[in-house]
Amino acid sequence: MTDLVGHFLVFVAGGILIGLIPLLLGRLLRPQLPNPEKEATYECGEPTIGSSYIQFDLRFYTVALLFIIFDVEVAFFFPWAAVYGGAMQLAHAKLEPTARVALSEKLLNQAPGTLPEEKAISAATATKLGWTALADIFVFFGVLLVGFAYVWKRGDLDWVRAIAQRAKRPTPAVAPPIAEPTPTEPQPIG
Amino acid sequence: MSNFGALLDSLLQDTIGRSVGVFAPELILCATILLTLFVRLFDADRRLPTYWVALIGSLGAFLLAYFQFIQLRQGSAGSEAYFTGLLVFDQFSVFFRVFLLLFLVLVVSLTILTGLPDLEDGPDFYTLLIGSTVGMMLMASANHLLILFLGVEMASVPSYAMVGFLKGRRSSSEAALKYVVYGAGAAGVMLYGVSLLAGLLGTANLPQIAAQLESLAGSGRGIMDPVVRTAFLGAMMVLAGLAFKLSLVPFHFWCPDAFEGAPAEVAGYLSVASKAAAFALLVRFCLAFAGSDAESLQTLYRALGVGLGLVAVVTATYGNLVAYVQNNMKRLLAYSTIAHAGYMLMAVAALLVINNAPAGTSLDVAAESRRCLEGLLYYLCVYLFMNLGAFAIVALIRNEIFSEDIRDYAGLGFQAPLLGICMAICLFSLTGVPPLGGFVGKLFIFASVVQAAKIAPWMWVVLVLGLLNTVFSLFYYMRVVRAMFLTARPEGARKLEIPFTPIGAYVSILTVPILVLGVYIRGLSDLAQGVAAVFFQ
Numbered sequence: 270m271t272d273l274v275g276h277f278l279v280f281v282a283g284g285i286l287i288g289l290i291p292l293l294l295g296r297l298l299r300p301q302l303p304n305p306e307k308e309a310t311y312e313c314g315e316p317t318i319g320s321s322y323i324q325f326d327l328r329f330y331t332v333a334l335l336f337i338i339f340d341v342e343v344a345f346f347f348p349w350a351a352v353y354g355g356a357m358q359l360a361h362a363k364l365e366p367t368a369r370v371a372l373s374e375k376l377l378n379q380a381p382g383t384l385p386e387e388k389a390i391s392a393a394t395a396t397k398l399g400w401t402a403l404a405d406i407f408v409f410f411g412v413l414l415v416g417f418a419y420v421w422k423r424g425d426l427d428w429v430r431a432i433a434q435r436a437k438r439p440t441p442a443v444a445p446p447i448a449e450p451t452p453t454e455p456q457p458i459g
Numbered sequence: 460m461s462n463f464g465a466l467l468d469s470l471l472q473d474t475i476g477r478s479v480g481v482f483a484p485e486l487i488l489c490a491t492i493l494l495t496l497f498v499r500l501f502d503a504d505r506r507l508p509t510y511w512v513a514l515i516g517s518l519g520a521f522l523l524a525y526f527q528f529i530q531l532r533q534g535s536a537g538s539e540a541y542f543t544g545l546l547v548f549d550q551f552s553v554f555f556r557v558f559l560l561l562f563l564v565l566v567v568s569l570t571i572l573t574g575l576p577d578l579e580d581g582p583d584f585y586t587l588l589i590g591s592t593v594g595m596m597l598m599a600s601a602n603h604l605l606i607l608f609l610g611v612e613m614a615s616v617p618s619y620a621m622v623g624f625l626k627g628r629r630s631s632s633e634a635a636l637k638y639v640v641y642g643a644g645a646a647g648v649m650l651y652g653v654s655l656l657a658g659l660l661g662t663a664n665l666p667q668i669a670a671q672l673e674s675l676a677g678s679g680r681g682i683m684d685p686v687v688r689t690a691f692l693g694a695m696m697v698l699a700g701l702a703f704k705l706s707l708v709p710f711h712f713w714c715p716d717a718f719e720g721a722p723a724e725v726a727g728y729l730s731v732a733s734k735a736a737a738f739a740l741l742v743r744f745c746l747a748f749a750g751s752d753a754e755s756l757q758t759l760y761r762a763l764g765v766g767l768g769l770v771a772v773v774t775a776t777y778g779n780l781v782a783y784v785q786n787n788m789k790r791l792l793a794y795s796t797i798a799h800a801g802y803m804l805m806a807v808a809a810l811l812v813i814n815n816a817p818a819g820t821s822l823d824v825a826a827e828s829r830r831c832l833e834g835l836l837y838y839l840c841v842y843l844f845m846n847l848g849a850f851a852i853v854a855l856i857r858n859e860i861f862s863e864d865i866r867d868y869a870g871l872g873f874q875a876p877l878l879g880i881c882m883a884i885c886l887f888s889l890t891g892v893p894p895l896g897g898f899v900g901k902l903f904i905f906a907s908v909v910q911a912a913k914i915a916p917w918m919w920v921v922l923v924l925g926l927l928n929t930v931f932s933l934f935y936y937m938r939v940v941r942a943m944f945l946t947a948r949p950e951g952a953r954k955l956e957i958p959f960t961p962i963g964a965y966v967s968i969l970t971v972p973i974l975v976l977g978v979y980i981r982g983l984s985d986l987a988q989g990v991a992a993v994f995f996q
Contacts, residue, residue, distance in 0.1 A: 273685060377463060394464035401471065412493065419496040419582070 331426060342413060346406070352376065353402045359395035470543070478541040481548045484524040484556055488593050491516025492586050499582040508578065510571045513585035517567055517592075521560035528553045538993055544664055545603045549993045552600035554836065554986075555739045559599070559732055562843055563592045565969070566728050569847075572962055573854045575724050576624070584624060588728070591617035595736035601743060604653045604663035607697070611649065611704060614736060615642045618729055622721040634720020641703065641713040649700025655693030659686060665747040672748065676756050691759070697744065704737035705800045708774040715781075718793035723857060726789055727850025730796040734803075735839050741807055742832065746994055749814045757815040761915055764811030768908070768921040771808055775801030775928045782935045788853045788863045791935065792846070795889060798932060799842060805925055806835035806904045809911035809918065814995075816914050825995040827910050832991035834903030837983055841888065841896035841976050848885040848969040852878055855962055860953040865939055870948025872940075874955045877963045879943045881970040886936040888973045891929050896976030901929060903984075 310317045355376040359369060366386060373389040374381055390398075420426060479486065494516065495509045531550050538549030546552075566588065570576065576584035594613025601607045619642060623635025657663040660671040675687055699710065706714040718726040749760055778798030785791040810831035816824050855878065856871065857863055872879030888897035905922060912918035957963060976983060 373463075388462060390463050394467060397471075398467055401467075415493055415496050415500075419500055422500050 328428060335426070338413070338417075342410070345409070349402060349406055353399060353406075356395045356399040356402060359390050360392050360399055362392045364392070473541070473543065478546075481527075481541050482546070484520040484527070484560065485593050485596055487516060487520040487523060488589050488596075491520070492589050495582045495585050495589075504578065504581065509581035509585055510567065510576075513589060514564065514567045514571065517560060517563045517589065521557065521564055524553060524556040524560050528557050532989060540602050540666075545606050546597070546600045547602035548600065550990045551739070551742075551993045554990045555599035555735065556596050558735060558839065558843065559592055559595050562728075562732050562735075562847070563589070565847060566724065566732075568965060569727070569851050569854065570724050572965055573724060573858055575722055575854075580624075584621070587617035587621050587624075591615075591621070592732065595732055598736040599739035601740060602665050604657055604665070604697075607665075607740060607744065608646075608650055608653050610736075610740070611700065612646060614733055615646070615704070618725075618733065621725045621728070622717050624725065625722055628720070630720040631722075632720075634717045638713050638717040641710075645700045645703035645710065648696050649703075652693040652696025652698075652700065655689060655696065659690045659693065665743060668747045669749070673753055673756065676753050694748065698741075701737055701741050701744070702770070704733055705741070705804065706734075706774075706797050707770055707800060707804065708777050708797075711774070711777070711797050714797055715790050715793040718796070719787055719790045721789075723789055723850050723854035723863070726793070727847050727854070730792070730850065731843050731846050734796070734800055735843070738803060738807070738835065738839065742810070742835070745807060745811055746814075749811060754817075757817065760815040761812050764808045764815065764911070765915050765917045766808075767804060767811060768808035768911075768918055771801045771804035772921045772924045772928075773801070774798070774804065776924060777801075779928050779932045779935070782932070785935075786865050788865055788868070788939070789850075791865070791939070792849055792853070795932070795936075796846065798928065799846070799889070801928075802901065802904060802925065803835055803838055803842075805908055805921060806831050806838070808921065809904075809907040810835075812911040812915045812918060813907070820914065822910060822913065827907070828995045829988055829991040830903070830910070831907040832994065833984060833987040834900065834907050836987035836990060837903050837976075838900030840983055840987075841900045841973060844969050844972045844976075845885045845888040845897055848881060848966065848973070849889065851969060852882045852885070852966060855957065855966070856955065859955045859957070865942050867952070868939065868942045869946040869952070870943070871955050872943035874948060875957045877959070878955075878957050878966060881966045882943065883940050884970050884973055886940055888977070890933045890936050892933075894974075894977050896973045899977055899980050 310321075355372055358364070359372050359376070364372075366389070370384055370386055370389045371381065374384045376390065377384070491513060495512050498504050498507055498509055498512055528550070531553055538547050538551075540547050567585070570584070570588075591614045594610050594615075594617070597606055598610035598614060601610050619635055619639045622638050623631050625631045653663070656668070660668055660675070662668065662671055672687075672690060675684075675690065703710040703713075718730070721729070745763075775798045778794045778796070778801060782791050782794035782798065785794060810828055813822065813824060813827045813831060816822055853863060856868070860867060860871075872883070884895065888895035891897045891901040905925060908918055908922045908925065912922055
């Protein structure tokens with residue numbers, strides 16, 4: 270424990286020192302010649318344009334939220350796609366035995382050349398794995414899509430939300446429709 | 460057939476053949492969530508308001524869980540793991556399933572009565588409400604550290620949004636933000652603890668943790684060994700995360716603000732459901748450690764139990780003392796919630812102490828442990844009705860007089876006698892006045908603390924302070940009753956007119972079980988004993 274704590278303390282102290290030493294050295298070594306050009310905010314060599322304290326449009330958060338959701342979704346898709354692709358390749362009945370062993374090793378996460386041939390994944394098993402994986406991802410993606418469609422329908426994705434919502438969902442009118450055609454009696458044709 | 464083929468087959472068999480069936484109540488809730496979204500998606504919510512979908516869905520899930528519970532009670536008292544050992548199906552988890560689903564049905568009914576989410580926001584609200592209930596049900600049946608974390612998060616994240624559900628209210632947004640920040644911090648600490656535990660013990664499966672710890676302690680390492688100590692650091696971090704959900708004292712700051720900012724319905728939901736689920740998880744987590752025969756570990760667990768007992772007593776005292784000076788009803792009830800979490804934690808503390816009694820004890824350890832758990836479950840059941848009752852009445856009164864201030868409650872007991880009497884019963888029961896359910900629950904818990912005190916003398920301190928707390932708490936609950944019944948309604952104040960159907964009937968339905976549980980004790984007590992027998996044969 271003391272060993273661990275010691276290492277930790279050394280690490281923390283080292284981290285602080287590494288940050289402080291360059292600042293200290295700079296303070297001791299640099300010439301003190303301030304001028305307006307030098308004190309200007311550094312922005313990649315360009316003169317700054319206005320203050321950086323500007324107001325961002327709050328509506329960008331919709332974009333950010335959507336990005337995160339679909340970003341995570343894609344992150345889930347990648348490992349799935351790797352397994353599914355392997356399974357689909359293995360599902361071919363006419364695959365060469367050596368290729369089957371190599372693909373199985375990849376799928377089972379084993380070192381090349383360690384899997385005996387009789388333990389390779391058979392085409393029937395691979396097909397089953399593939400269909401299971403497909404069903405899984407459809408449920409996952411389907412639920413996500415329902416949520417997406419709901420948000421879309423609610424108008425949460427509209428840039429100008431308040432106006433779009435008013436246009437889309439008129440307040441339920443209790444009064445009868447205005448242009449209800451009253452049935453007129455047929456005029457006798459004279 | 461290769462090994463992999465057999466593995467895949469058994470996995471499919473386990474998932475489709477068994478686990479999905481066992482998991483059906485949760486799946487019904489998930490389907491209900493999708494259905495509420497679909498109803499709005501196809502503009503069917505004009506004809507079929509989403510609250511009906513939510514109510515019917517949660518009722519269906521409740522009935523199914525109830526049938527599961529009856530079936531389990533007739534069968535064996537054992538427990539079986541499903542979904543490859545991530546979740547566990549036993550009477551304890553199904554008891555909490557039934558509990559949470561009953562509560563969900565009651566809360567959905569309450570929101571229909573008070574009209575909390577309007578037609579436009581209905582699907583949002585019910586999606587969040589049902590989603591967090593699914594998370595709580597996962598917490599109650601967690602069998603794996605990963606599910607422990609996922610369950611807590613799944614229950615918490617929708618609650619953050621629900622606390623801030625009333626848009627455009629400054630206090631609501633502030634409350635939600637506070638809750639999020641605290642919650643994120645607690646979740647981080649908890650996840651760190653989980654990773655420490657899983658990394659050190661080489662397993663995240665709760666039933667295997669005890670065995671791993673024992674082999675760690677038995678392999679010549681004492682308590683002072685870094686590995687053992689780090690494992691307990693991890694356990695403490697997980698406990699800190701749970702203490703946040705339970706609003707125990709060093710982690711309680713979010714609770715009054717969140718409850719004051721949230722609508723009373725949501726506050727009632729959080730105060731009961733999330734506490735109950737967190738207690739279920741706490742019991743599971745503590746029992747995963749307990750039950751060791753090694754002397755050194757037993758000493759350590761007893762010390763942990765006494766520590767929890769002291770935290771409990773500090774929590775109860777703090778909650779009760781601060782509740783005195785509150786004028787906002789929701790804030791007062793929030794502090795009362797903190798105090799009650801303290802009382803219930805005493806049962807868990809007693810459980811830990813008794814369950815790790817030294818070898819030569821004269822106590823019947825299994826029977827006494829069962830009684831600790833019985834006390835906790837009994838208390839939770841009464842707490843469901845009395846706390847929801849109090850919050851529901853606050854919400855109903857708010858809808859009429861637009862105030863949650865105790866001073867504005869003056870004379871309400873005469874304008875709406877039924878509501879006033881029900882409120883008085885709820886508050887008396889929260890105090891623990893004899894013929895009511897709250898008294899019986901407290902009695903059970905204090906009886907267990909007495910038994911624990913025979914093993915660990917510090918528990919006498921817990922007992923005495925706990926009893927004193929009960930007396931203290933009477934005064935602030937009485938302030939509300941006094942305002943309602945002993946002061947005249949000021950001239951020109953808003954009138955409170957509550958029709959009997961459906962509001963009066965709903966409030967009565969919540970109050971009657973408090974009276975029944977105070978008199979007819981045996982039914983629920985036997986049931987709780989049976990549930991506790993899952994852990995202690």
